[in-house]
Amino acid sequence: MVYWKLLTEYQHYYLQGIGYTLFLSFFSVILGLTLGVIMALGKMSKSKILNTLAKGYIEIIRGTPLLVQVFIIYYNGVIEMGPIVAGIIALSLNSSAYTAEIVRAGIQAVDKGQMEASRSLGMTSGMAMKEVILPQAIKNILPALGNEFIVVIKESAVISIIGVGELMRQTNIVRGITFRQIEPLILVAAIYFVLTFSLAKLLGRFERRLKESD
Numbered sequence: 001m002v003y004w005k006l007l008t009e010y011q012h013y014y015l016q017g018i019g020y021t022l023f024l025s026f027f028s029v030i031l032g033l034t035l036g037v038i039m040a041l042g043k044m045s046k047s048k049i050l051n052t053l054a055k056g057y058i059e060i061i062r063g064t065p066l067l068v069q070v071f072i073i074y075y076n077g078v079i080e081m082g083p084i085v086a087g088i089i090a091l092s093l094n095s096s097a098y099t100a101e102i103v104r105a106g107i108q109a110v111d112k113g114q115m116e117a118s119r120s121l122g123m124t125s126g127m128a129m130k131e132v133i134l135p136q137a138i139k140n141i142l143p144a145l146g147n148e149f150i151v152v153i154k155e156s157a158v159i160s161i162i163g164v165g166e167l168m169r170q171t172n173i174v175r176g177i178t179f180r181q182i183e184p185l186i187l188v189a190a191i192y193f194v195l196t197f198s199l200a201k202l203l204g205r206f207e208r209r210l211k212e213s214d
Helices: 002-008 012-044 049-061 068-073 083-108 112-120 125-162 167-178 182-213
Strands: none
Touching: 002 012, 002 182, 012 049, 012 083, 012 125, 012 167, 012 182, 049 083, 068 083, 068 125, 083 125, 112 125, 125 167, 125 182, 167 182
16 A cells, blocks of 8 residues: 555654644644734724724735745844744744734623723723723634634645645655655645644534533
8 A cells, every 4th residue: 555655654644744744733823813812902092003004904915925924034134033933933924913803803702891800809901901891702713713723734734845844845846756646645635624623622622522511
């Protein structure tokens, strides 16, 4: 069986690729979430400057291809950086624009009376957001954030274009060594499916537990 032979004979390539893919995805989601929260708060801010900056950032990032963003970050002409750092930054910036909308929707889903009640207790807007609104919003946004993690795993394949040894890059190496074109691609598609399907199942179980705790 050619697929089994590929998997066993070149397993170190695929294992290394899985490691890089999960590493890139994990840190990109964490950084993307951090920046996404900032952009969501900026978009909801009453300050016209912050609101305009956040809206412009989100629209530009969502309106341009990830591949172009990767090239701009990597060949920025100002700061020299390695492909892994450039890949994480590009994925984080891209993910943050989508995460910002997820966070904004999660915050706005919290009853407005919660903010008014917090302010009536003497909290500032910032304290109320941090202590009351965000903890409730997190429960609303966790399922969507999980989906964003799955999207980042799949889109990390684009980072192979700048030489990061993630799954797609390792698959191209296997294709070059074996002179087989389609079999390594089908095998990596199966690996991506196993990763994303397993993650979706875990997230589904976590989401059910959250609902049971309500």
